[in-house]
Amino acid sequence: MIFKRFYDEKLAQASYLIGCAVTKEAAVIDANRNLDQYLQAADEEGFNIVAVTETHIHADYVSGSRELAARTNARLFLSDEGDADWKYAFAHEPNVTLIRDNDTIRIGNLRLDVWATPGHTPEHLSFILTDEPASAEPLGAFTGDFVFVGDVGRPDLLERAAGFEGTMEAAARKLFHSIQRFKTLPDALMVWPAHGAGSACGKSLGGVPVSTLGYEKVANWALRVEDESSFATQVLAGQPEPPFYFKEMKRMNKMGPAFLSELPRFVRIAGSAAAQMPAGTRILDLRPVESFSAGHIPGSLHIPMGKGFPTWAGWFTPYDEPFYVLAANEADAQQAARDLASIGLDNLAGWFGLDALRAHGSPLSTLDRVSPSEAAQRVQSGKAELLDVRGATEVAERSLAGSRNIPVGFLLRDCDIDVDRPLVVHCAAGARAAIAASVLQRVGHEKVSCVAGTVDDLAVAGLPDKG
Amino acid sequence: MIFKRFYDEKLAQASYLIGCAVTKEAAVIDANRNLDQYLQAADEEGFNIVAVTETHIHADYVSGSRELAARTNARLFLSDEGDADWKYAFAHEPNVTLIRDNDTIRIGNLRLDVWATPGHTPEHLSFILTDEPASAEPLGAFTGDFVFVGDVGRPDLLERAAGFEGTMEAAARKLFHSIQRFKTLPDALMVWPAHGAGSACGKSLGGVPVSTLGYEKVANWALRVEDESSFATQVLAGQPEPPFYFKEMKRMNKMGPAFLSELPRFVRIAGSAAAQMPAGTRILDLRPVESFSAGHIPGSLHIPMGKGFPTWAGWFTPYDEPFYVLAANEADAQQAARDLASIGLDNLAGWFGLDALRAHGSPLSTLDRVSPSEAAQRVQSGKAELLDVRGATEVAERSLAGSRNIPVGFLLRDCDIDVDRPLVVHCAAGARAAIAASVLQRVGHEKVSCVAGTVDDLAVAGLPDKG
Amino acid sequence: MIFKRFYDEKLAQASYLIGCAVTKEAAVIDANRNLDQYLQAADEEGFNIVAVTETHIHADYVSGSRELAARTNARLFLSDEGDADWKYAFAHEPNVTLIRDNDTIRIGNLRLDVWATPGHTPEHLSFILTDEPASAEPLGAFTGDFVFVGDVGRPDLLERAAGFEGTMEAAARKLFHSIQRFKTLPDALMVWPAHGAGSACGKSLGGVPVSTLGYEKVANWALRVEDESSFATQVLAGQPEPPFYFKEMKRMNKMGPAFLSELPRFVRIAGSAAAQMPAGTRILDLRPVESFSAGHIPGSLHIPMGKGFPTWAGWFTPYDEPFYVLAANEADAQQAARDLASIGLDNLAGWFGLDALRAHGSPLSTLDRVSPSEAAQRVQSGKAELLDVRGATEVAERSLAGSRNIPVGFLLRDCDIDVDRPLVVHCAAGARAAIAASVLQRVGHEKVSCVAGTVDDLAVAGLPDKG
């Protein structure tokens, strides 16, 4: 058999291709929208993709399953577990087969046993792989957002991100039972989860890509807890706030994501056209903070390229309006377009190069970045208020006296800040503070600075901890 | 001032960007659809494109003028010369300025004097550039398809390609008068034409990209002929047959080409999907002849990557049907998509990789390539007929006894060949014979071979010249 | 912790980077010469490489350990197991630490327990990784060429490839004992081997990249055999002939490989210079078989790009002479240079483009590829002899009457073939037959053809099996 793991660093998301070496048939599990990677891998190995499936309706990225099945003429296996709220809206399409607990999918000589593993979501499935010619013992399990390396999928996401009120406690208990059943499998079973470190679908995912059930039994807190109630308490504690756009993702993936092949091409727009754009035009500026702070188009958001790019773009970009990116070169712009498509931000209307900065009619905005000592001085002298844009867990660990906390992602929607009052924004190390400052500038705050340094630097510079 | 020449090897087409160093304003002349090259060049030099113009309604590629003006918010200057048949259908758009003989376009301190230079087409303009701060003397002329290096634009294209019956003689005489007027300009004037060697818009274009009026007066046959009638005779003689798709190009460019930014994205399709395609699906196979002949999807056409690619694609691909390409890798597929867009073949529905060959249900077709000696033997022994797919000019130079001549481009439309009679196809060196053989295979000819060698090789191998 | 696996498809070789998330220190295990992949991965994660080690003196590729340690200023841990023949010649270098069974290497909070696991080679080590903050249980083992997925490292390589006569039986027994000791570790232990499917360091490696000890106990034949003698018999049976260059690799890796940074740059040479090359100049032609067979420089070898490229290059290229590659483009040439460096073929003197074919003074050679039916006809009519260039294992499965067998790799050294007798060469599917035919052409055989098809095709075409 062949086995390929595809890991998207920015989504912290894993998908898998497995194939039977005899029949040259292959399956893809939990495909994202970067379909070329699967098509090319299958081509290189001489396999045909005949089956596409996914563990559940994902909330953190747009699923590529539907389009991949269409482009390959493969059968699409979708979960039929969970109640009416969790049924795929495109399940009637002719290439779809609905699957439930105890079903079996065969790909040549490979066997995927379907297990219902609810908890993270009601319709969640896991797939236990047995390579029949090699051994009757299972080789591993595709666990999706059920069991990660070092953690389990959070059962509170539905309630917090998708608005299903009052479900998280029950979900936590379901998850506990799913785990107990999973633990009956052999220690040697490999665990192939859908996420790695950095995903918002769990809180403490490890940096090792795959693990074994035996190792997780001793090293993963969630498999060690024996009591249902204390498990529920623990698993619901300290979960980070899910991004707003998760709700949108969930909706797209349930209704059936648009096909990339039907979206319009993505092109450069001359900088000179930037001068004619109406005020308020949404522009994501992809450049590093040093460049953005030196000069940017007024109202544009600082969403720099890199690991966190899709997440920050998702927090701050409406799904129902056209928007633009500003990039230092075409390669960056094209990469951003792929990243934005991965979370369904399909309304990207074009990209601007650096000529847009030159051609822009009004003066460019700058962003005031200050050292921790300068920041401390301003705050202590009363010249500015301190805004902490970190998440609740971080704030709980250390927080500075007099600071107000609004997590960066909430600034655009929930923020009632006095735009005339000078602000100094800080985060853990400086990156989010700069993003936050650009968001505040966009909503009209003109006296905002951001700290280029850590919260500990600020403490060293003289700002006392909260009492 | 700045001056940039953009040369597209496959279209044998030149476009130009000029700009005033003081005001940083720039103009683009005869843009093709590869807009990024102009946007990037302007950006790198720190210029804004404020004017877009073209010498005439082109027939050999899709104009990028309209979309470039839209993306840059530039003014679009279009010819108002010629009668009602030659008016741009989108001349009413708000950013359009119509121009006529003796008009002047100013780009900062640069001056473009508009000259009507009919002949190739009725609405044809040339632009005489004067860099006013440097000298009152003109520096050069953008001559479009009027005067090339070593030749002039053919006045028969309208009649032959666009169906304007009975116009070529009159056009030739108009061209003569345009030339005489042009010769009144100084010898030192540079000549910046819209085409180079290989273009079907003239017959003997030189390999030197730009020239001077003084040099053309002594080295270009068309400027040396003093007599109107003998000029007309000469200029109409020996012109190659224009491709069918020129008519379509002319129509597109007159009506207003679609915007690339509004076309759908271009994606890979899994090879396994090829098996489900209906018979007759149009596929252009981009691979070299050695690969194509070893195995290809039945009915696919051999249109290899390289200089002639857009031309051959244009001859054989309908503009009103979806089609596919088959490529060895994504880079080739994307390049082909750009090349096809350059001649308006916008119905490209996706690309197949090499897995399509493997996955295709029915057996692959092969193409029989034979050596000149083998070919000669088959023809002399009466086992096969000889088909010459070269153009009329080439045939006039040397032609083999017993051969029938159908230029390759005509095979798909005008061909009444007995599909049961074995055929050996030859051309000048082998490339077109292979294309022709794939076309004949598509229309049902099963006993077709192509010669891997030259017409002279065939003669050496024993086939006598026509008597 | 972080964990990265680097898999080189062409070497079928895996290397690993692990790092402690607290101290940001990292180690690399079994580095190949593509050092940038490790440097870049460490950089992206914000880690410093402080330790470099390898499981044994590799025979199938050039180790990058020495140069990586030099470029990173890391400590280099080398095996001190085995007798005098197995000592690293550069062990005295100041950054080297020698290690033996039961030693421990610490990288931040990670612990690598050193196990001597002789068998494949005497000095072979395995490294058991424990992530101390996560669990006292070990997470996995870097097993090098000791235990693979589905197989174990062959104990005959020394004798067959490096000329250590009479050692293979004893090595097999040592391997058996190493395995028994290894089986005492927990079932849940992950197994991270140094090779995947296609490596010549074992005979039946699986397509799954990593496994678990528990799964290997049930699915890997070598862990299931309980009897020492029958293990020895089985493990020595059916091993493929190791490439000649393995001996050279072993020598290089023991003596200390040259640093890539000290090798000269690799440049293009004009085709016109090909005409002046002395006869016999060694050229590896990288193009696909369709292109090579249509025309190549006389004496050049057909070594096409792709998975098998370094192996075939290694079989046929002397390590002490300069040689050239001929490539369709620079990207291919540069890729080949990297691939050749990976097996120590550092005498690459430059690359030729396709102009070398045109400019070459004498006529190009062609390669006669025939269909299975044409081949069968020639052999049955006595017009040609049949040469089978597959390996012994394949021949044992099916062999055609009258065929002579010389494995392709042996053709250049051991071949006493009558160069005047017409030959038809076949292999399993056609690829090696073409390589073999180019080798035979180089040594003066002028009447060689190769079969474009499988051995089964030949049987269907009428050639009977050996009695």
Place this chain on the structure above:
Amino acid sequence: MIFKRFYDEKLAQASYLIGCAVTKEAAVIDANRNLDQYLQAADEEGFNIVAVTETHIHADYVSGSRELAARTNARLFLSDEGDADWKYAFAHEPNVTLIRDNDTIRIGNLRLDVWATPGHTPEHLSFILTDEPASAEPLGAFTGDFVFVGDVGRPDLLERAAGFEGTMEAAARKLFHSIQRFKTLPDALMVWPAHGAGSACGKSLGGVPVSTLGYEKVANWALRVEDESSFATQVLAGQPEPPFYFKEMKRMNKMGPAFLSELPRFVRIAGSAAAQMPAGTRILDLRPVESFSAGHIPGSLHIPMGKGFPTWAGWFTPYDEPFYVLAANEADAQQAARDLASIGLDNLAGWFGLDALRAHGSPLSTLDRVSPSEAAQRVQSGKAELLDVRGATEVAERSLAGSRNIPVGFLLRDCDIDVDRPLVVHCAAGARAAIAASVLQRVGHEKVSCVAGTVDDLAVAGLPDKG
């Protein structure tokens, strides 16, 4: 014939390939070290390079002529004009033909008439091209550093850059006579010079790439001046200071440049190794000023990628010491290596990525960039001195009261600045001030700031002009 112009933006340098379409023979004129561009262009067109020549011993970049001739087996035509100081040291090599005034080089049907055109240098030649099949009239002239578009080659370079004392006046007069002779050629002659705007080989080169003799007669000041003495005065006035490295280039090009194919490969060095580098290690930091100022390795120089990169690197890097670059990614590093090779900085020992910043033992340096108003305030209040690092011509146009002027290039060698006195550095727009500040930091100045703005901004901010 074919005609290709190759323009290197960073060297502002043009080279040319011409070829005879009948014999497919080609020549290259004034090759730089980027040889692949010539080899590839010849290959694409199906030409063989049989002749290589150059107009003179260049001082501003390393000639590629010698290596190109070696790689192509072409004949190398070198000037034998000028006295003993101007003879090529490798003229005895077997493929060299020495040429003088009135000699002729033939490439197939193309004819190059050799004209001695001394002035810029004594051995300077121009080549008048006649395409004999097209016309007996010459088509154009390769004028090297003799006649540019809008200017002529400076006759003072030898004296100022290479130390030939007392020669510039005589050279200016020779140049005048060369020009008068050149003016006897036809107006229609095209002028193909070796440099474009931005070259230090002249002072006012135009942005149009090629011109005509007729146009230059009216638009180029140097061809309009009729009087020898006033020409000499004018041509010597206002010439910019040539970079120090020109002397080294001249020496290399005369002695015979090293072959790129013999230089060692260029590799990445782990950031962790940066910590062990001795103090004073030379590092060119390629990043943009925003990144450099935020943090750089102490003692590294700010030499950002872009048009001026080779020039600034040449001013500040000794030719006889190893040095490093620090780059954001490999592509930048490789581009820098090519750029540095173009001016002979062959001692490049490796590149560092961004991990070097993290791994560096001591704290990073920052660069204080101040706004014009902040700078004006510091200077007016006496807190800092003003240093103007522009060139003499610029200073003559506008200079601020109290400022001291040292052109940036001179800072490293001729600078006796009090390192304890706070300095504010400005230039015309900000780029050179940042470079200068990094140079001053390297030599121990710790209180240096640079102005992010123009000299005019400073005046507006309140600093008065010099009286």
